[in-house]
Amino acid sequence: MSGLLTVEGGTPLTGEITVRGAKNFVSKAMVASLLGEGPSVLANVPVIRDVDVVADLLRLHGVTVDHDREAGVLHLDPTDVESAHVADIDAYAGSSRIPILFCGPLLHRLGEAFIPDLGGCRIGDRPIDYHLDILRSFGAVVDKRVQGIHISAPRGLRGTKIELPYPSVGATEQTLLTAVRAQGLTELRNAAIEPEITDLIAVLQKMGAIISVDTDRTIRIEGVDRLLGYRHTALADRIEAGSWASAALATHGDVFVRGASQPEMMTFLNTYRKVGGAFDVRDDGIRFWHPGSDLNSIVLETDVHPGFMTDWQQPLVVALTQAKGLSIVHETVYENRFGFTDALRGMGATIQIYRECLGGLPCRFGQRNFYHSAVVSGPTPLRAANIEVPDLRGGFSHLIAALAAEGTSQVRGISIINRGYENFMGKLEALSAKVTLAELSTAAS
Numbered sequence: 401m402s403g404l405l406t407v408e409g410g411t412p413l414t415g416e417i418t419v420r421g422a423k424n425f426v427s428k429a430m431v432a433s434l435l436g437e438g439p440s441v442l443a444n445v446p447v448i449r450d451v452d453v454v455a456d457l458l459r460l461h462g463v464t465v466d467h468d469r470e471a472g473v474l475h476l477d478p479t480d481v482e483s484a485h486v487a488d489i490d491a492y493a494g495s496s497r498i499p500i501l502f503c504g505p506l507l508h509r510l511g512e513a514f515i516p517d518l519g520g521c522r523i524g525d526r527p528i529d530y531h532l533d534i535l536r537s538f539g540a541v542v543d544k545r546v547q548g549i550h551i552s553a554p555r556g557l558r559g560t561k562i563e564l565p566y567p568s569v570g571a572t573e574q575t576l577l578t579a580v581r582a583q584g585l586t587e588l589r590n591a592a593i594e595p596e597i598t599d600l601i602a603v604l605q606k607m608g609a610i611i612s613v614d615t616d617r618t619i620r621i622e623g624v625d626r627l628l629g630y631r632h633t634a635l636a637d638r639i640e641a642g643s644w645a646s647a648a649l650a651t652h653g654d655v656f657v658r659g660a661s662q663p664e665m666m667t668f669l670n671t672y673r674k675v676g677g678a679f680d681v682r683d684d685g686i687r688f689w690h691p692g693s694d695l696n697s698i699v700l701e702t703d704v705h706p707g708f709m710t711d712w713q714q715p716l717v718v719a720l721t722q723a724k725g726l727s728i729v730h731e732t733v734y735e736n737r738f739g740f741t742d743a744l745r746g747m748g749a750t751i752q753i754y755r756e757c758l759g760g761l762p763c764r765f766g767q768r769n770f771y772h773s774a775v776v777s778g779p780t781p782l783r784a785a786n787i788e789v790p791d792l793r794g795g796f797s798h799l800i801a802a803l804a805a806e807g808t809s810q811v812r813g814i815s816i817i818n819r820g821y822e823n824f825m826g827k828l829e830a831l832s833a834k835v836t837l838a839e840l841s842t843a844a845s
């Protein structure tokens with residue numbers, strides 16, 4: 401979907417929407433299917449661009465992918481991977497961050513892998529040094545090319561000991577997807593333990609893997625000779641649920657998010673309550689609403705799980721512009737995730753960004769040239785603006801701001817939002833938002 405979105409703001413979002421499986425899990429479970437000797441079935445799959453990109457990449461590698469978009473079910477059959485002729489992998493350059501996770505499965509199956517340059521949100525440098533070090537430590541040979549990377553494993557992959565410098569989600573998944581079929585034992589210290597990773601471990605266990613997770617965030621994997629296909633239902637997208645919750649708060653709305661799940665959102669819910677948002681956890685989802693009283697300013701630090709997730713930060717900042725007093729937000733996961741606040745300032749928000757670590761403990765970005773702390777002063781009325789979507793969460797945040805603002809805003813580049821939010825136009829309409837989409841030629845959108 402592309403085009404110019406016109407948003408007439410000032411109307412509370414009210415009604416019900418449904419979230420399906422997590423973008424940050426579904427794409428990885430799709431990659432895991434490459435490790436199986438037989439077909440896999442994944443349910444609760446959302447229709448988002450990242451799923452389509454990974455489906456195309458899998459097809460390119462010989463996997464038969466059948467996606468029932470309405471039912472949300474993917475059938476993935478990797479039987480023909482060995483005989484596939486992989487052409488034009490560079491066409492996928494910049495499409496998402498997932499291709500780097502193809503390395504382990506392809507090395508096991510084919511002995512080599514070509515990985516295009518990665519995409520994903522531009523919220524920091526996002527290097528892949530941990531990934532490449534991990535692959536080398538398993539015995540792979542990494543050859544960086546002008547475009548992309550070539551990886552081979554002439555002597556196979558052997559279990560290894562790894563300690564991550566930082567609990568990276570992607571690097572933890574890289575280790576899991578490589579270790580499950582490597583020879584012998586792998587020990588990963590300082591691993592990330594996000595719920596999406598736990599669900600990936602569940603998938604791998606269903607396939608036949610042997611993986612244990614200790615309380616000190618050490619993961620141990622005993623390599624096995626063969627893995628089978630899996631059947632699994634994806635966990636709900638806690639980032640999308642949190643985004644709609646923030647939208648309800650910023651617009652004085654009331655939104656029931658069907659499918660939202662409490663256990664993965666505990667930290668978000670605590671923060672939501674501190675800000676003054678109301679919620680009601682039900683068996684089939686969570687209702688989020690603005691209770692009518694003043695919202696409270698807070699001190700917030702993003703962190704790895706079980707901390708407050710960085711992807712919740714941008715939508716919540718919009719709600720904080722409507723809270724009374726000074727809120728402090730310390731972004732400790734990415735060095736450059738406050739670029740989206742420029743547009744919010746243009747809409748009337750009072751937000752200052754700082755290089756210093758404000759709020760809690762010093763982080764690895766302190767005393768360097770990274771504007772990774774923000775002070776939000778509120779409440780400030782927001783006014784309409786013309787906006788260009790910068791990235792996935794930043795774009796959704798701008799959309800929330802436009803919905804909360806008085807007047808008519810115009811938003812360009814909304815196709816980026818489709819990367820992680822399923823049918824967001826339909827959901828906005830279901831919540832009585834006054835939005836219209838005018839199709840533009842691709843060049844203009």
Ligand SMILES: CC(=O)N[C@H]1[C@@H](OP(=O)(O)OP(=O)(O)OC[C@H]2O[C@@H](n3ccc(=O)[nH]c3=O)[C@H](O)[C@@H]2O)O[C@H](CO)[C@@H](O)[C@@H]1O
Pocket residue numbers: 423424425497498524525526527528529530531532566567568569570571592709710711733734735
């Ligand atoms: C597709 C997907 O699942 N994306 C999520 C995943 O991204 P992703 O897996 O890319 O994020 P990481 O957890 O790896 O990144 C965390 C930090 O580690 C750094 N780092 C990472 C790898 C590396 O080789 N070197 C390095 O320095 C990054 O620059 C960043 O500062 O986890 C992030 C943190 O929860 C989320 O914001 C993203 O939505």
Ligand SMILES: C=C(OP(=O)(O)O)C(=O)O
Pocket residue numbers: 496497519520521711792793820
């Ligand atoms: C940063 C994000 O995603 P990605 O890693 O796919 O860029 C996100 O989902 O907010």
